[in-house]
Amino acid sequence: MLRTPLVAAVAVASFTMSGLASAQQSDLEQRLADLEARVAAAEARADAAEARASSVEETVEASETRLDEVARQASGEEGFSFNAYARSGLLIGEDGKSISGSPYITPAGGLGGAVGRLGNEPDTYAEAILNYRQTYSNGTKALYRTMIADGVSTSNDWTADESNLNVRQVYVELSDLPSFTGAFENASIWAGKRFDRDNFDIHWLDSDFIFLAGTGGGIYDVQLADSWKANFSLYGRSYTDFDVVSEVDPNDNDTDSFIYTVNNYFGNVQWMINGLSAADNDTRDLGNGSTAADSGIHTMLAYHGDSFFGLGEGNFKAALLHGQGLGAEVKGLGSDGDLTEDATATRIGLYGTTYLAPKWRIAPSVFAETSQDRYDEGDDYQWAGLNVRLANELTENFEMQYEASYQYMDLDQGASGNAADGNYTKYTIAPTFKPQVGGFWQRPEIRVFTSYTDWDDELNDYASDDAFGEDGFTGGQWSFGVQTEVWF
Numbered sequence: 001m002l003r004t005p006l007v008a009a010v011a012v013a014s015f016t017m018s019g020l021a022s023a024q025q026s027d028l029e030q031r032l033a034d035l036e037a038r039v040a041a042a043e044a045r046a047d048a049a050e051a052r053a054s055s056v057e058e059t060v061e062a063s064e065t066r067l068d069e070v071a072r073q074a075s076g077e078e079g080f081s082f083n084a085y086a087r088s089g090l091l092i093g094e095d096g097k098s099i100s101g102s103p104y105i106t107p108a109g110g111l112g113g114a115v116g117r118l119g120n121e122p123d124t125y126a127e128a129i130l131n132y133r134q135t136y137s138n139g140t141k142a143l144y145r146t147m148i149a150d151g152v153s154t155s156n157d158w159t160a161d162e163s164n165l166n167v168r169q170v171y172v173e174l175s176d177l178p179s180f181t182g183a184f185e186n187a188s189i190w191a192g193k194r195f196d197r198d199n200f201d202i203h204w205l206d207s208d209f210i211f212l213a214g215t216g217g218g219i220y221d222v223q224l225a226d227s228w229k230a231n232f233s234l235y236g237r238s239y240t241d242f243d244v245v246s247e248v249d250p251n252d253n254d255t256d257s258f259i260y261t262v263n264n265y266f267g268n269v270q271w272m273i274n275g276l277s278a279a280d281n282d283t284r285d286l287g288n289g290s291t292a293a294d295s296g297i298h299t300m301l302a303y304h305g306d307s308f309f310g311l312g313e314g315n316f317k318a319a320l321l322h323g324q325g326l327g328a329e330v331k332g333l334g335s336d337g338d339l340t341e342d343a344t345a346t347r348i349g350l351y352g353t354t355y356l357a358p359k360w361r362i363a364p365s366v367f368a369e370t371s372q373d374r375y376d377e378g379d380d381y382q383w384a385g386l387n388v389r390l391a392n393e394l395t396e397n398f399e400m401q402y403e404a405s406y407q408y409m410d411l412d413q414g415a416s417g418n419a420a421d422g423n424y425t426k427y428t429i430a431p432t433f434k435p436q437v438g439g440f441w442q443r444p445e446i447r448v449f450t451s452y453t454d455w456d457d458e459l460n461d462y463a464s465d466d467a468f469g470e471d472g473f474t475g476g477q478w479s480f481g482v483q484t485e486v487w488f
Contacts, residue, residue: 083129089483090155091122098122098155099479100467103206106424106455107462108383108409112331112347112369114205116387116405119428119449121206121483124159125151127168143173145194168213169194183223191217198231198263198270200304200317202351202365203440204389204403209319209349210272210300211332212261213237231263239281239337257281257326259334268305270319274298276326276334286338288376288415293341296325298333305352314354321347328371338375345371353440363389363440379414383407393437401430401447411462418463422456444486451479 093099101122103114127149134142147169152159171192180187196212197220218233237257257278264271275297282294300321308314321330328343329336351365368384385407393399405426412419430449434442455475460468467473 078133078135081131081133083131083488084127085487086124086126087121087483087485088124088126089121089481091120091479091481094478094480099477100470100473101479102467105467106407106409107411107420107459107466107468108381108407110466111371111374111381111383111411112207112329113383113385113407113409114202114207114367115385115407115424116204116389116403116426116428117206118204118389118401118403118430118447119451119479119481119483120426122155122481123151123153125149129169138178139176140174140178141176143175144171145173146170147195167193184219185223187222188220189218190220196233196235196261200302202349202367204351204363204365204387205367205385207349207367208331209302209317210321210330211335212259212274214259214334216258218261227266229265231261233259233261233263235259235261235334237334239278257334257337261333268303270300270302270304272298272300272302274327274333278326278334278337281326281337282341286340286375290340290342290373290375290377292337293325293328293339293343296323296327296339296343298323298327298330300330308352308354312354314352316350316352318350319348321345321349328374330369340373340375340377342373342377343371343375344373345369359393361391361393361440376414376417379417380410380412382410389440391432391440396436397433399432399434399437401428401432403428403430409459418461420459420462422459424453424455424459426451426453428452443488444484446482446484448482449480451481453477453479 091099091101099122101120102109103117103120104110105120106113106115109115127147129145129147132144136142146167148165149168150163150165152162152164154162169192171190171194173188173190175188177187177189193215194213199208199211199213201208201211212233212235214235214237216233216235218231218235220231222230222232224230235258237259239257257276260275260277262273264273275295277295278293280294281292284292286292298321300319302317302319305316305318307316309316322345323330324344325341326334326336326339328339328345330345330347347367347369349365349367351363353361353363356362365387366385367387370382372380374381385405387405388403390402391399392402403426405424405428407424408422409424410421428449428451430447433446434444436442453475454477455468457475460474463469
C-alpha cells in the first residue's frame with residue numbers, strides 16, 4: 001500500500017524535474033538564439049560601418065586624386081600650361097627722335113659680338129609657349145609643345161606688314177618609359193622642331209652661349225657611367241635663297257644642313273661635340289673667290305658653377321667654344337651657310353651673379369671671339385667685351401638698375417671689304433618697378449632709362465648698311481626710353 005504513493009511521488013517528482021529541465025533548456029536555447037541574433041546584428045552593423053568607412057576612404061582617395069591632378073595641372077606637371085617671354089620698348093634720341101638700338105648694334109654684332117641690352121632695345125618681341133602634359137597608367141609621361149613667336153621694330157599697334165610671326169617649336173617628348181632599362185632608365189626621347197633643352201645664355205647680352213635648334217630627334221640623359229650622362233641628337237636646318245642647283249631638283253635652291261650632336265655631362269662639366277654637313281653648299285661661289293663649306297666640326301667645354309666663381313653665394317657659367325668650316329658659327333649651330341671651308345673661330349664667354357650686400361646685386365660678364373677666313377680668304381675678326389649689370393633694391397617694388405658695357409673691335413673684312421679698329425662704350429641708369437624685388441630673375445619689370453653711348457669714329461666706316469653707317473649716327477649721344485620685360 002505504501003509503495004503506490006511513493007511511486008506516485010517519485011513519478012510526480014520526475015515529471016516535475018523533467019519539466020523544469022525542459023523549460024531551462026528551452027530558455028537556454030532562446031537565450032542562445034537571442035545572442036546569435038545580437039551577434040549577427042552586431043556583425044551587420046560592423047559590415048555596414050566597414051562599408052561606410054570604405055566608401056569614405058574611396059571618396060577621400062578620389063578627392064586626393066582629384067586634388068593631386070589639380071595640383072599637377074596647376075604646377076604644369078600635367079594638363080595644359082602656358083609660358084611666355086616678351087619685351088617691348090621705345091628708344092628716343094637726344095633730339096627727340098627715334099634712334100637705332102640693339103645688343104648687336106656695333107659692327108661686331110654681325111659676328112655675334114653683343115653689348116649690354118639695358119636701355120638698348122627699341123623692338124617688340126614675344127614668345128607664346130603652349131604645353132600639354134599627360135601621365136599614362138604605366139607611368140609614361142608625354143609633353144607636347146608649340147611655340148609661336150613674333151618680333152617687329154615698328155611702334156605701331158598694327159604690324160601685319162612687318163610681322164615675322166612664326167612657329168618656332170612643335171615637338172613631342174616622352175619620359176619615364178617603363179620599357180627603358182639600364183643606361184636608358186631615366187632617358188627621354190623627342191622628335192619634331194624645337195630648341196635644344198640644354199641651351200644656355202648670357203641674359204644681359206641677349207646672347208646664347210650655345211643655341212642648338214631645328215627639326216629632328218634625339219634622346220636625353222643616357223646614363224653611360226655613375227657620373228657621366230649624355231644627350232644624342234640630330235638636327236636639320238636649311239640655308240635658303242642660295243643660288244644652288246640641286247642634282248635632285250633643279251628648282252630647289254635650299255641647302256639642307258645636319259648637325260650631329262653628342263652632349264656629355266660630368267657633374268658640373270659639360271663637353272659638347274658636333275659634326276655638321278650641308279648638301280650642295282660647296283657648289284656655291286661666295287662671290288669673292290672663296291668656296292662655301294659643306295661640312296664642319298664644333299666643340300664646347302663649359303662649366304656650370306653653383307657659386308660665384310668660388311668666392312661666395314651665387315652662380316656662374318663659363319664656356320670655351322671652337323669651330324671649323326660650318327662649325328665656325330660657334331653659337332647658332334648650323335645657321336650660317338656663308339662660312340668658307342677654311343673658316344675657324346674660337347670664343348670664350350662667362351658670367352656670374354651674386355649679392356655684394358643685402359640690397360645690392362651684381363652680374364659681370366665677359367664675351368670675346370677671334371675668327372679667320374670666315375667669309376673671305378684672309379679676313380680676320382677680333383672682338384671682346386665686358387658688361388656689368390648692377391641693381392640696388394630700394395623698396396619691395398622698386399630698384400635702381402645700372403649697366404656699363406665696353407667692347408673692343410679689330411675687324412678686317414679681307415680683300416672684299418673694309419677694316420675697322422675701335423672701342424664702344426655704353427652707360428645706362430634704369431629706375432625699375434616690379435611686383436617683388438629679389439634676384440636677377442624676378443619678372444615682370446617696367447623700366448625707364450637713360451643711356452649714354454660713345455664709340456670711335458673709325459667704326460662708322462666699317463659698313464654703310466648698319467646703324468653705325470647711318471648719316472648722323474655718331475659717337476657721344478644720349479638716349480632715353482621705357483621698356484617692359486616679362487617671362488613666366
